[in-house]
Amino acid sequence: MHKKLFIPGPIEVSEDVLQKMSTPMIGHRSKDASKLQKDISDKLKKLFYTENEVLLSTSSGSGLMEGAVRCCTKKRAAVFSIGSFGDRWHEMAISNGIEADLFKSEPGSVTTPEMVEEALSTGNYDLITITHNETSTGVMNPVEEISNVVRKYPDVIFCLDTVSSAGGTKIEVDKLGVDICITSSQKALGLPPGLAICTISERAVEKARTVKNRGFYFDLVQLYDTVKDKDYQYPSTPNLSAMFALDYQLNRIMEEGLENRFNRHLEMAEYTRAWAKKNFELFPEEQYASVTLTTVKNTRGISVKDLNAELGKRGYAISNGYGNLKEKTFRIAHMADLTLNDVKELLAAIDDILSIS
Amino acid sequence: MHKKLFIPGPIEVSEDVLQKMSTPMIGHRSKDASKLQKDISDKLKKLFYTENEVLLSTSSGSGLMEGAVRCCTKKRAAVFSIGSFGDRWHEMAISNGIEADLFKSEPGSVTTPEMVEEALSTGNYDLITITHNETSTGVMNPVEEISNVVRKYPDVIFCLDTVSSAGGTKIEVDKLGVDICITSSQKALGLPPGLAICTISERAVEKARTVKNRGFYFDLVQLYDTVKDKDYQYPSTPNLSAMFALDYQLNRIMEEGLENRFNRHLEMAEYTRAWAKKNFELFPEEQYASVTLTTVKNTRGISVKDLNAELGKRGYAISNGYGNLKEKTFRIAHMADLTLNDVKELLAAIDDILSIS
Structure with a gap:
């Protein structure tokens, strides 16, 4: 049963969305593939209330979280954690040789704007990661108050994990000033796992261009440049099945x-x-x-x-x-x-x- | 049309395999998920003629290619290229700060056993990458002859890209002595894109344990240990849809x-x-x-x-x-x-x- x-x-996926997972294949270098990917991006920009570019990654959300902290930290990352997925972001930085400090809140508690102010005011950090919604504890961080602090530090790249909140609550990327906002298909967007999504600001891309050893698969610069130069295509073969379903589901979301x-x-x-x-x-x-x-x-x-x-x-x-x-x-x-x-x-x-x- | x-x-996927992509979701930490993943691994071991462990990655094959060269090179990688996908492997090494040399053959030509002998005999390398089948030129390397040379160097980790050949021709991983044999769902295995696969030898895992800065998502040690310690589960939410289809397609392959x-x-x-x-x-x-x-x-x-x-x-x-x-x-x-x-x-x-x- x-x-x-x-x-x-993974969440319950609607029957008609599941059916779209069975769409026959198309070439990933075809015009149809470009159109599919551009359509998805346009709808996701609305969902995230942003004019920033959207990148898709055939991976779980973790992949783009790793890419963000690795590609955009030159000095040191301030990683705020309210549970397991915040801790994971710190582990990602360290396992890539990125300098990072972990600021933990007690399980069930939030990251306070004061904690963020205290950290960023030291001038030690050029990137901050915040968990919007922590599924290990059921806590949603006060992202507006936090973003009010982060915006006072224009040299700090603001990364936000909205893996389990995007599509379920309003996240106004441009208003909040989020540089890299990450989510994943298998949460509030209502799709099977297999696709990660981020919005990325131009200043995050420009910053990343100056960072060495960004790796290959999660190199956000390569993803961004391929999307821009090759008409919304990707360096590697993407999860087309999930993209067919995502395109359809975004229509459903907009209809609702x-x-x-x-x-x-x-x-x-x-x-x-x-x-x-x-x-x-x-x-x-x-x-x-x-x-x-x-x-x-x-x-x-x-x-x-x-x-x-x-x-x-x-x-x-x-x-x-x-x-x-x-x-x-x-x-x-x-x-x-x-x-x-x-x-x-x-x-x-x-x-x-x-x-x- | x-x-x-x-x-x-992506290749033409059979209608019944496509239908399996629409299987309703299950929890990825459930016993059903463990069973699914173990069943897949058992069948893939037969397909690769190996007793080595099998790892699945929610990514394209490029992800595991990057993970292999990054996690298992301590000294220097010898990257042999007969086309674009060999060149890409070198780019992956360099973009991760891994020391690597590129040995290129003319487009349409193979990597010769002599080229491999000449490189490995210098003692400079502790990892070699070979493209089995190069889709940019339609060339299939003489992998048996090459493996006869590689096996003379027991300290060298042997990585083989079989992305576009596995499932279409016999690749006897244990007989060839391949440490990391990588493939992808959307080629000769007959599935949509979205899942990468590798076999990995214990000595490759043990070697990787001594390498620093292996990253997170493509850290083959973490993937291997999670499979071993957590009953064939994965650190991140995997592409379950593709796994349902892969399990089914492997049955079809065994029936054929x-x-x-x-x-x-x-x-x-x-x-x-x-x-x-x-x-x-x-x-x-x-x-x-x-x-x-x-x-x-x-x-x-x-x-x-x-x-x-x-x-x-x-x-x-x-x-x-x-x-x-x-x-x-x-x-x-x-x-x-x-x-x-x-x-x-x-x-x-x-x-x-x-x-x-």
């Missing part, structure tokens, strides 16, 4: 309307949070709770593993806590094309299993 | 039988070569002509562009020459699930368009 996925990626889509995510989040507060507790402070994923503190001491096994029999899957938070928390993702009704059904099933009246 | 692809990737599949490729190649010799000339020496792709010397001075446009109207696509060889050559790929009948139909269409009696 297929389990409806309420996990933070961005504001409607963001509101739907908020409604699902608010319903799930209310349920969590009534029966358990929210893990993060409510004002920083994610709109795509709710992390619930397991105050009843239930066996999350057993709960998920029972849910599995009914055709649902949620996520246990991440890493050290296993069994201490559990996670319900409500993103992409799931509806409020889907969420209500899931929570009713949990109520039934746990005999919550 | 869909064009049947006789280009060297490896020898039958390799013979089918040889038959298509021999038919195409005979046609080319009758009407044009072969670009490479016949003994080194690829079994997955025939490069034809344009001795009639036809317009390849016009020919391809006419073919397009009839539902076929071939490839013009690569780079400088454009219009001077053209390329007919005959790989994956294409049949001798498909090839006959295509060549008859070309005969008709060119009024070749």
Whole structure:
């Protein structure tokens, strides 16, 4: 039996979007391929509220996160972490020989604008990475307040991980001043995994041109120049199947309307949070709770593993806590094309299993 | 109208394989995902005649080529090139700050065992890269003779690019002593692009453990350790759609039988070569002509562009020459699930368009 996925990626993909994954192949150096890639870019620019160029990468989001910190750091990177995916960004810098410092917040807490101010004011850094939405804890960082600080330092390249938020909440790249905004297909955009996406500012590209040893596959300069010089084509053969599906799904997203889509995510989040507060507790402070994923503190001491096994029999899957938070928390993702009704059904099933009246 | 692809990737994908791309999602940390990935690995070990471990990467083959030269070179890499994809391997080394020398053969010629002997006997190198099948020229290197030389140097890691040959001809990894054998989904394996594959020897892994700054996404040690320690799972979310299709396609390949599949490729190649010799000339020496792709010397001075446009109207696509060889050559790929009948139909269409009696 297929389990409806309420996990933070891979997510439940709509049947018609899945069907687009079966589109017959075309040559990746054909005009049809250029058109496909340009159409996708144009729609993604709307989704990210940006005039910056869009790059696609056949990889997970991690690939572009690595490319960003590697290609655009000359001096030192300030890596802010509110969980596992922030820590990973630091590991990426170090494993590439990039000088980087890790600024960690407690699990469940945010990166504060004050922390960012304190770090950047030292003048030690020329790149900053921020996690917008941390799926290991269910926390969404106050990106507007953070960006107000970052914009005071025009020599700092601003990299934002929106892997699990883009498509589920408004991210105004140009207004926020984000230089490299990264996401991935298998989260709130509602597609299978296999494609990563970023927007990139011209100043980030120009900065990267001055950095040595940027590598090949995730060299953002090569990706950018190939898109620009070769009519939206790519240095290597891209994941065309995912691109056919992405193009189609972006049409669906635009038909739903961005504001409607963001509101739907908020409604699902608010319903799930209310349920969590009534029966358990929210893990993060409510004002920083994610709109795509709710992390619930397991105050009843239930066996999350057993709960998920029972849910599995009914055709649902949620996520246990991440890493050290296993069994201490559990996670319900409500993103992409799931509806409020889907969420209500899931929570009713949990109520039934746990005999919550 | 869909064009049947006789280009060297993306290739024509069978309808039932395409349908598997639409398989609904599962969690990538689930037991089902582990099983899927282990099943794929077991079958790929048979296809590569190896007991070495298999790693999958959500990228094009270029990603693993970069990972191999970056992770396993401590001293200096000897990069042998018979065309664009060999040159690319050198570029990958240099762009990662890896010391490497490029040994180029003339377009249409092979890497000779003597060239390899001369380079390795200097003692300067601890890694060698060889292109098995070069799609820019249609040349297949004499990999057995080359491997006889490489095996005399037990401290040299042997990397082989079989991106456009694996699945179309026998590559006996263990017998040849290949440490890292790399391929990609969208060539002779008969799948859409989006997944790269390599086999890796334990000594290559152990060597890589001693190399610094291996990066993150293409760190072969991290990929290997995650596969080993986490029951065939991956550090990042993999391209599950392509894995469902790959698992299915490997069953189809085993049902056809490896020898039958390799013979089918040889038959298509021999038919195409005979046609080319009758009407044009072969670009490479016949003994080194690829079994997955025939490069034809344009001795009639036809317009390849016009020919391809006419073919397009009839539902076929071939490839013009690569780079400088454009219009001077053209390329007919005959790989994956294409049949001798498909090839006959295509060549008859070309005969008709060119009024070749």
